[in-house]
Amino acid sequence: MLPRALCTSGAGCSSLRAAAASRSRLHKTLATPVRRLLGLGSGSSAWAGGSDRLGVAAAAAQQRRPIASALEALAEADSTPEALQPPPSAQPQHPGSYLHLAAQPRPLTVEHPHPGIEIFMGPMFAGKTTALLRRVAELEARGFSVAVVKSSKDDRYCNASVVTHNGLKRPCFAAPTLRAFREAAGADYPSFHVIAVDEAQFFPDLHDFCSHAADHEHKRVVLAGLDGDFQRKRFGQVLDLLPMADSVVKLTAHCKFCKQEHKQVPALFSLRIAADSRQELVGGADTYAPVCRRHYVQLSQLRQPDEQPDSSGSSGGTA
Structure with a gap:
């Protein structure tokens, strides 16, 4: 929280307005690449529910972290991963994962019939x-x-x-x-x-x-x-x-x-x-x-x- 003196002073208000404006610009800056990454439209219900997560990313960017770090923070803060996950083709496939097994053809082996x-x-x-x-x-x-x-x-x-x-x-x-x-x-x-x-x-x-x-x-x-x-x-x-x-x-x-x-x-x-x-x-x-x-x-x-x-x-x- 900001000190009371900072909140009541003109300098404090100016700082808050500047931070809000910076945050709004970052929202707009992140919106387009994130939408492209996730394949979602601006009218999507999943996108509409993501403002809190974008706020976390904006805060990270304000600390002069690169855009990639902001996106990582966004992914970490997402409490509903199924809502904003990229398509399966964009996910890294680790050995032993379900997607890895599904993507690989299974060998043609003869199973023993039930006795x-x-x-x-x-x-x-x-x-x-x-x-x-x-x-x-x-x-x-x-x-x-x-x-x-x-x-x-x-x-x-x-x-x-x-x-x-x-x-x-x-x-x-x-x-x-x-x-x-x-x-x-x-x-x-x-x-x-x-x-x-x-x-x-x-x-x-x-x-x-x-x-x-x-x-x-x-x-x-x-x-x-x-x-x-x-x-x-x-x-x-x-x-x-x-x-x-x-x-x-x-x-x-x-x-x-x-x-x-x-x-x-x-x-x-x-x-x-x-x-x-x-x-x-x-x-x-x-x-x-x-x-x-x-x-x-x-x-x-x-x-x-x-x-x-x-x-x-x-x-x-x-x-």
Whole structure:
């Protein structure tokens, strides 16, 4: 504060008027470069609220500090930095800052997929293998390494490829067990992010392999297989994996005999039309037909007594 004598004297008033005039001139001097720096118009609400901060800068200039020092004082006195900050391009980017990371392209790295188990199941001709190959293509498009495996018992179309009923084909490992597949993969096995298994019902070590791969090896396991045989009984170990699966999709086909009646009815079951009572009978349209519940019950009752599967549960089924 000024002494009372200075305030009441003419010299004191003259000094105050001179200081006010100097401050006003400095406001005008700083206004233009600061507006340009901040990219704000004179009518901006953020600019209108900056008079106090300009006053701090003016006081610094009155002490014969350079304009750069005055601008530094203005930045230090700003209590709302978001209001008068320059555009991001004008800010210095320090290593480790958010802007520095955002401005730099991130390296293209393959992240490991979440470990887990996916199951596609259903009757014959439901599109299980097609769904499996579609999922494989999706995962590969994201950069993951995928190994496709099928049972060596499935030799209908090709021994070294997974083949759908409509002709889609994908090279694969063919093995009697999943342990044998792992041995055949050898040093390449750890590099696989995803293991895709077709005809999963044929693998006797399905449960142990999948649970270990997902829980301890952090792999994603995708399965396609039958949930039941032609007697509508458990087939293999596919159902044993349901409690630990991340996702389960039950697919359906179209009932062959309803189509002959010009109806589109979902087929939930596989009807064996060949006279064979073995559970593991690999075949196609000449051996099995997808049927709805009504046709399954009706046509199963038409089987001859010597064609009926035994009650032990070890016979009948689909491949």
